[in-house]
Each structure stands twice: as C-alpha cells, then as structure tokens.
Amino acid sequence: MPKIVDHDERREKIIEIVAEMLATIGVERTTIREIARQSGYSRGFIEHYFKNKDELTINTIRWVNERSLSRANEALCGLSGLAALQTFGEQMLPVTHEIRNEWKIRMQFWGIATVSHEHRREQARRSDAAEKSIIECLEQAQRAGEVERTIELLPMAQSFLHRLYGLGCNAILRPGHFTRHRQRLAVQEMVAEFASARCAH
Amino acid sequence: MPKIVDHDERREKIIEIVAEMLATIGVERTTIREIARQSGYSRGFIEHYFKNKDELTINTIRWVNERSLSRANEALCGLSGLAALQTFGEQMLPVTHEIRNEWKIRMQFWGIATVSHEHRREQARRSDAAEKSIIECLEQAQRAGEVERTIELLPMAQSFLHRLYGLGCNAILRPGHFTRHRQRLAVQEMVAEFASARCAH
Amino acid sequence: MPKIVDHDERREKIIEIVAEMLATIGVERTTIREIARQSGYSRGFIEHYFKNKDELTINTIRWVNERSLSRANEALCGLSGLAALQTFGEQMLPVTHEIRNEWKIRMQFWGIATVSHEHRREQARRSDAAEKSIIECLEQAQRAGEVERTIELLPMAQSFLHRLYGLGCNAILRPGHFTRHRQRLAVQEMVAEFASARCAH
Amino acid sequence: MPKIVDHDERREKIIEIVAEMLATIGVERTTIREIARQSGYSRGFIEHYFKNKDELTINTIRWVNERSLSRANEALCGLSGLAALQTFGEQMLPVTHEIRNEWKIRMQFWGIATVSHEHRREQARRSDAAEKSIIECLEQAQRAGEVERTIELLPMAQSFLHRLYGLGCNAILRPGHFTRHRQRLAVQEMVAEFASARCAH
DNA sequence: CATGAATGAGCCTTCATTCAT
DNA sequence: AATGAATGAAGGCTCATTCAT
Numbered sequence: 001m002p003k004i005v006d007h008d009e010r011r012e013k014i015i016e017i018v019a020e021m022l023a024t025i026g027v028e029r030t031t032i033r034e035i036a037r038q039s040g041y042s043r044g045f046i047e048h049y050f051k052n053k054d055e056l057t058i059n060t061i062r063w064v065n066e067r068s069l070s071r072a073n074e075a076l077c078g079l080s081g082l083a084a085l086q087t088f089g090e091q092m093l094p095v096t097h098e099i100r101n102e103w104k105i106r107m108q109f110w111g112i113a114t115v116s117h118e119h120r121r122e123q124a125r126r127s128d129a130a131e132k133s134i135i136e137c138l139e140q141a142q143r144a145g146e147v148e149r150t151i152e153l154l155p156m157a158q159s160f161l162h163r164l165y166g167l168g169c170n171a172i173l174r175p176g177h178f179t180r181h182r183q184r185l186a187v188q189e190m191v192a193e194f195a196s197a198r199c200a201h
Numbered sequence: 202m203p204k205i206v207d208h209d210e211r212r213e214k215i216i217e218i219v220a221e222m223l224a225t226i227g228v229e230r231t232t233i234r235e236i237a238r239q240s241g242y243s244r245g246f247i248e249h250y251f252k253n254k255d256e257l258t259i260n261t262i263r264w265v266n267e268r269s270l271s272r273a274n275e276a277l278c279g280l281s282g283l284a285a286l287q288t289f290g291e292q293m294l295p296v297t298h299e300i301r302n303e304w305k306i307r308m309q310f311w312g313i314a315t316v317s318h319e320h321r322r323e324q325a326r327r328s329d330a331a332e333k334s335i336i337e338c339l340e341q342a343q344r345a346g347e348v349e350r351t352i353e354l355l356p357m358a359q360s361f362l363h364r365l366y367g368l369g370c371n372a373i374l375r376p377g378h379f380t381r382h383r384q385r386l387a388v389q390e391m392v393a394e395f396a397s398a399r400c401a402h
Numbered sequence: 403m404p405k406i407v408d409h410d411e412r413r414e415k416i417i418e419i420v421a422e423m424l425a426t427i428g429v430e431r432t433t434i435r436e437i438a439r440q441s442g443y444s445r446g447f448i449e450h451y452f453k454n455k456d457e458l459t460i461n462t463i464r465w466v467n468e469r470s471l472s473r474a475n476e477a478l479c480g481l482s483g484l485a486a487l488q489t490f491g492e493q494m495l496p497v498t499h500e501i502r503n504e505w506k507i508r509m510q511f512w513g514i515a516t517v518s519h520e521h522r523r524e525q526a527r528r529s530d531a532a533e534k535s536i537i538e539c540l541e542q543a544q545r546a547g548e549v550e551r552t553i554e555l556l557p558m559a560q561s562f563l564h565r566l567y568g569l570g571c572n573a574i575l576r577p578g579h580f581t582r583h584r585q586r587l588a589v590q591e592m593v594a595e596f597a598s599a600r601c602a603h
Numbered sequence: 604m605p606k607i608v609d610h611d612e613r614r615e616k617i618i619e620i621v622a623e624m625l626a627t628i629g630v631e632r633t634t635i636r637e638i639a640r641q642s643g644y645s646r647g648f649i650e651h652y653f654k655n656k657d658e659l660t661i662n663t664i665r666w667v668n669e670r671s672l673s674r675a676n677e678a679l680c681g682l683s684g685l686a687a688l689q690t691f692g693e694q695m696l697p698v699t700h701e702i703r704n705e706w707k708i709r710m711q712f713w714g715i716a717t718v719s720h721e722h723r724r725e726q727a728r729r730s731d732a733a734e735k736s737i738i739e740c741l742e743q744a745q746r747a748g749e750v751e752r753t754i755e756l757l758p759m760a761q762s763f764l765h766r767l768y769g770l771g772c773n774a775i776l777r778p779g780h781f782t783r784h785r786q787r788l789a790v791q792e793m794v795a796e797f798a799s800a801r802c803a804h
Numbered sequence: 805c806a807t808g809a810a811t812g813a814g815c816c817t818t819c820a821t822t823c824a825t
Numbered sequence: 826a827a828t829g830a831a832t833g834a835a836g837g838c839t840c841a842t843t844c845a846t
Contacts, residue, residue, distance in 0.1 A: 159387070174329075406830095512772060647806060
C-alpha cells in the first residue's frame with residue numbers, strides 16, 4: 001500500500017514557499033533548484049506535484065490572488081455600503097508582511113502579463129472580481145442612501161479600484177512615503193468623496 | 202582615422218529597438234542574442250556600446266521614463282492650473298502605441314523593482330518627478346482660484362497620481378475595458394473633482 | 403530511489419581525465435566543453451560533480467600533488483636515511499608517463515601560482531611537505547652516521563629539493579638532454595655529496 | 604612624408620609594458636584590450652607592431668630571457684672561474700623587482716612550454732645558453748686549478764643550473780622562505796662545493 | 805600611420821526537464 | 826512516491842581579429 005499523502009496539502013505547502021520566495025528574491029531568481037534548496041524538498045518532488053515550472057508559477061499567483069480577495073471579502077462580513085467599501089479597501093493595503101508580499105508578487109505578474117496573454121487573462125479576472133465586489137458595496141450604499149441614486153456606479157467603482165491599485169504600487173515602490181496611517185487616510189478620503197458626492201448637489 | 206560614429210545616437214538607436222522588444226516580448230525574452238537577431242546588428246556591436254546587459258537595460262527604462270515625462274511636460278507648455286493638469290494626465294494615458302509601450306515597459310520594471318533596490322530607486326525617482334509636476338499644476342490652480350486655498354496639495358496630488366497609475370495599469374491589463382474615450386473621461390472626472398472641491402463647501 | 407553512484411569515484415574519474423588533458427593540451431585549452439567532448443560525458447554531467455571550473459581545476463592539481471607525494475612516500479617504506487632519500491628523489495623524476503604528466507601539470511600551475519595567491523599557497527604547501535620528507539630522511543641519515551652530525555639539515559634539504567625541481571623542469575623542457583639513466587645518475591650524485599660531506603672533514 | 608617612427612623602439616616600449624603586466628596579472632589576463640588600456644595606446648596601434656597576440660607574447664618572453672642572460676653575462680666582465688660563476692648565479696637570483704618579474708614570466712612560459720613545442724624550443728635555447736655560460740666558467744676554473752681537472756664539467760654545470768632553477772622557483776613560490784641573504788648563501792654553497800670537490804680527494 | 809568600429813568564435817554557467825531507479 | 830543523475834539548450838560575456846576610414 002502506497003503511502004497516503006494529501007496531494008492538495010502538499011501543493012499548497014510548496015506554493016506558500018514559492019510565494020515567499022517570489023516576494024523576496026523575485027520570479028527570475030525563483031528557480032526550481034532554489035525552491036528545492038529552500039524548501040528542503042528534492043527537485044523531483046516538486047515536479048511531481050507540478051508538471052511544469054509554468055504550472056507552479058501560475059498556480060502560485062492564482063493562490064495569492066484568491067487569498068487576497070477572499071480575505072477582503074471575509075472582512076466584509078456583517079458590513080455593507082460605504083463601511084464595507086472602506087474595510088474592503090483597507091484590507092487591500094500593503095500594511096502587513098503578508099499583504100506587502102501579495103503586492104510584490106502581483107506587481108511582478110502584472111509585468112509578465114503585459115506580454116503574456118495567459119497571465120493577462122488571469123490578472124484581468126482578478127480585477128473583474130475586485131471591481132464586482134466594489135460595485136456590490138456601492139449598490140448597498142445607494143440603497144442605503146449613502147450615495148446619490150442617480151450616479152453611475154461603474155466609473156465610481158473603477159475610480160476606487162484605480163486609486164487602490166495606484167496606492168498599492170506606490171506604497172511598494174516608494175516605501176518611505178506611505179505609512180500605514182497615511183494609507184488608511186487615503187482610503188478614508190476615497191470613501192468620503194463618494195459620500196460627499198451625495199451632498200455636493 | 203577610424204570611422205566616426207555618433208556614440209549617443211547609436212546608443213539611442215539600440216535603446217529604441219530594445220524598448221520595442223521589451224514591450225513586445227518582455228524583459229525575460231529580450232536577450233542580447235535576440236536583440237542582435239532582430240536589429241540585424243552583431244552581438245559584439247551591442248556590447249560595444251553597452252558594457253553589459255544591465256547597463257543596456259537600465260538605460261532603456263531610464264530613457265522610457267524620461268521620454269514619457271518630458272512629453273507630458275512639453276504638452277503643458279502655455280497651460281497652467283487644472284487645464285495643465287488635465288493635459289498632463291491625458292499625456293500619460295496608454296492610448297497610443299508609444300505610450301502603451303511605455304506602460305508595458307514601466308509595469309515590467311515595477312515588477313523588478315519590487316525585489317531590486319536599484320530599480321526601485323529609479324522608479325521612485327520617476328514617481329517623485331511626476332508628483333512634483335502635479336503639485337505645480339495644483340499650486341497654479343490654487344493661485345488662480347480654481348482650487349480651494351486651504352486644501353493640502355500633497356494628498357490631492359497623490360490621489361491624482363494613484364488614479365492615473367491604476368488607470369494605466371488597468372488599461373494595459375484589461376484592454377477591452379478602457380477605450381481611449383473612457384480613459385479621457387476618467388481623467389476629466391479626476392480634474393473635475395478637484396474643481397468641485399472648491400464648490401463643495 | 404535514484405540511481406546510486408559513488409560521488410567520489412566519479413569525481414576522481416573526471417579528475418583523471420582532466421589531468422591527462424592538462425598534461426597533453428594544457429590548462430588554457432582544457433575547457434569544460436573539451437573535457438566533455440573527450441570524456442564522452444555531457445557538460446552538465448561535469449558540473450554536476452564540480453560546481454564550477456575553478457573547483458575542478460584546483461581539485462585536479464591537488465589530486466596530482468597528493469598522488470605524487472604519496473607515491474614517493476610509499477616507496478620509502480622500509481627504507482631510511484640516504485637510501486630512502488635516493489628512492490624519494492628517484493620517485494620524483496619524470497621518467498614515466500605518469501610522472502611526466504605530473505611535472506607538466508605542476509609546471510603549469512607554478513606559472514599560475516606566480517600571479518595567484520591561492521595557487522601559490524597550494525604549491526607552497528606541496529613544497530613544504532616535500533621538504534619535510536627530505537629532512538626526515540636526513541635526520542635518519544644523521545642518526546645512522548651516514549651524514550655528519552654537526553651539519554645543518556635545512557639548507558641540505560633545500561639544496562636537494564632545488565636540484566630535484568630544477569632537474570624535473572629541465573627534463574620536461576629539454577626532453578632530449580635527460581634520459582632516465584642520466585636523471586637517476588643525477589640523483590645518485592646528490593645523495594653521494596651528502597655522504598661525502600661526512601668524509602670531507 | 605610620413606611621420607618617422609622608430610619601429611624597434613616602439614616595439615620595445617610595448618614589450619616592456621607587456622612584461623610588467625605578465626609579471627603582475629599573468630598571461631591569461633594580459634589581453635590586448637588590457638594592454639591598450641594600461642599603455643594608453645590603442646588596440647590597433649599594438650597590432651600594428653605585432654601582427655598577432657602570439658607574436659607579441661613570444662617576443663616578450665624572448666626579450667625577457669635575453670635581458671636576463673645578457674645582464675648575467677655583463678656582470679661577468681673581468682671575472683673568471685668560480686668567482687665568475689658565483690656572480691653569474693647571483694645575477695640570476697630573484698632578489699630585485701626586475702629579476703623577480705623575470706622569474707615570474709619565465710615560470711609562466713615554462714608552464715606553456717610543457718604543452719607547446721614552439722615555446723619549449725624557446726625555453727630550451729635559453730637553458731642551453733645558460734648552461735654554456737656556466738661551463739665556460741667551469742673551464743676557466745679548471746684551468747686555474749680551482750676545480751679538479753679530471754672532473755666532467757657537463758654534470759657539474761647542470762647540477763649548478765638545476766639548483767639555480769629550483770632556487771628561483773622556490774623563491775617565487777614560497778616568498779617568505781628565501782630572503783636575499785639566504786639565496787646568496789645558497790649560491791655560495793654551490794660554488795663552494797665545486798671548490799671542495801678539488802680538496803675532497 | 806593610427807584608430808576604434810564591428811564581428812563572431814568560444815567560454816563558463818544556469819536552468820528546466822527527462823528518466824532510471 | 827520520491828530521488829537526484831544526466832542532458833542540452835540558452836544566456837551573458839570576453840576576446841582576438843579584421844577593416845574602413
């Protein structure tokens with residue numbers, strides 16, 4: 001009887017190690033050799049669970065994106081409207097080691113996505129999902145009267161997403177400029193503008 | 202006397218080719234051999250003008266960033282305040298082949314910058330410069346009464362920059378979603394919000 | 403389980419091939435490609451056992467030096483004093499294919515050692531060891547009354563070593579001049595001088 | 604009218620620079636590029652005077668050997684017999700910067716000579732010449748009664764040469780062990796032995 | 805005379821991948 | 826299931842050399 005192993009568990013374990021390496025030393029230097037060295041597994045072992053380096057790579061970024069989004073959505077539990085939106089935004093900010101790593105990985109794969117159709121599709125899916133979550137919050141906000149009813153939500157949602165993305169990128173690229181406090185303030189401002197849009201008229 | 206060549210001109214010629222390749226096939230596949238193949242030059246020729254690949258690479262991204270920023274600043278000529286800001290923003294949008302390429306290259310190097318101190322510094326410099334240009338526009342706008350005098354400009358400028366960055370990234374990653382028209386609209390909205398900030402109170 | 407191979411055995415096998423090549427075509431032309439070609443192994447195979455060319459090189463010269471010295475010391479078994487010394491000297495003479503190769507390799511690395519601290523240290527160690535062996539023989543000879551008691555041994559040992567080295571080099575550089583017989587005669591003379599030193603006074 | 608240049612003078616100037624480099628950084632790293640850099644000449648200039656790197660190389664070692672031998676022979680002026688021999692030996696010792704450089708270069712080319720017929724011939728010629736000079740001294744010594752008449756000179760000369768070579772090599776390879784004083788002592792001993800050979804009987 | 809632009813051969817090394825065990 | 830032995834493609838780089846000017 002062969003040893004029983006939990007395939008998925010092992011895959012995830014490897015993926016976690018790879019994710020940490022991607023965030024630390026980058027895609028280029030994250031070779032299978034190096035993964036094997038740092039994880040203590042053998043090279044063959046790794047390719048036993050991922051037939052390909054590409055497969056390992058794509059699964060890792062997918063795992064990162066899913067974890068990121070599900071964490072944000074989980075934090076929404078019990079909240080709705082602008083309060084939910086604010087929490088959603090805050091959950092995306094690169095203020096913890098984990099989320100900073102996510103951003104670092106994401107940004108690397110955005111780079112790859114610029115020239116790879118497959119990666120672009122993956123990243124687009126992720127943006128779509130985030131956009132959808134934001135729109136939901138805005139719809140709730142509209143229903144709750146927090147946001148002007150006649151306003152088109154898609155541009156609002158995209159504006160929110162873009163500022164979030166830009167903030168995330170800048171927080172990584174210019175580490176000194178964006179403390180946790182300032183990042184949170186920025187999100188609050190974004191939300192406040194949506195609220196003020198109501199009063200503005 | 203040896204053949205006289207304009208070193209800088211040659212360097213720029215090579216850089217242009219490399220930039221096009223970076224935007225088309227990506228950093229990873231942009232090898233010196235491939236550059237030689239596509240440009241028709243010999244391998245040695247390229248290393249005659251750039252002592253190694255890193256130097257070629259870093260010069261290319263720098264060239265792209267400089268061209269991008271100087272184009273935006275040139276377009277500002279004669280304009281000031283919010284009008285200038287809008288033009289600045291529009292000049293950054295990935296709506297032409299050239300600017301799309303710039304974004305593709307920039308995004309790839311942002312990815313590298315996440316794990317490379319040197320590249321991070323380069324990109325940070327670029328963001329600093331853009332931020333400064335935006336702040337100048339806002340100062341003019343303030344003096345002209347287009348923008349509320351008491352408002353702090355730095356957060357505004359950063360908000361603008363972040364939306365611009367997020368928009369640029371998304372326009373590349375989700376090509377179908379952002380037509381030229383919508384991108385321009387988005388910039389107009391950004392500027393409009395600054396103007397409305399004045400009336401809001 | 404992977405195929406089980408004796409690492410050290412494989413390493414030695416490669417080293418033997420490299421040593422032969424060093425003696426035949428020289429360090430400069432002993433490239434990894436050429437080693438692969440002549441040995442029938444692949445390039446990767448070689449770097450599987452030696453992480454780079456330097457490691458392969460330094461291990462080869464060390465292996466040569468060790469083999470050379472241990473052969474000479476083994477031949478001393480059962481002998482002592484001047485008889486041992488003579489045998490020691492004879493074992494160093496480039497009169498067989500193997501020893502000639504050793505000299506050729508040694509001389510090449512002496513050349514490198516003139517400008518490389520690391521190689522110099524390696525060669526110095528080897529000379530130290532040889533000197534020590536010679537001194538031991540001389541001490542035995544002194545105790546046995548073969549050599550004058552009051553004579554300082556270090557200069558004697560060095561004189562012996564120098565003649566041996568000079569003879570070895572010349573035998574390689576001027577192949578026609580030094581037949582086996584003449585080389586052996588030269589060693590006998592060296593030893594004879596030590597013996598005569600006793601009677602001289 | 605073309606500029607008049609002294610071909611030979613320029614060649615020698617280049618050779619001197621190359622010799623210094625050979626002794627400092629070694630043959631392998633003495634590339635034409637590097638020679639050009641260190642000498643201030645252009646690459647083409649150098650290859651104008653030496654059609655080949657090989658030609659430059661071989662001329663340099665020849666120049667070194669000639670200078671070395673002629674210096675030793677010059678010092679003999681007015682001397683003869685064992686006194687001349689001692690001076691000859693002392694002139695060969697690597698006790699000055701210049702002579703140390705000569706030894707370093709010579710040892711490198713001995714290494715090359717082990718696998719190159721052409722270089723071997725060059726070095727053999729040099730040894731032949733040295734041997735001849737030594738024999739001449741010994742003949743004078745014999746005639747002067749300093750050395751036993753019945754003794755065969757060739758083995759004596761070779762013994763002297765070998766010790767000289769071995770001493771030179773060791774002085775380079777184990778710099779700490781052989782002070783100028785000890786080197787001179789070693790030469791005196793060699794000569795003394797020839798003298799004592801007379802009395803021994 | 806002299807320069808340096810341009811070439812391409814060849815080197816070391818890293819890496820993903822295959823496969824026998 | 827798991828290992829690591831073995832392969833060969835590909836990359837960056839250095840260098841001697843040729844040649845137009």
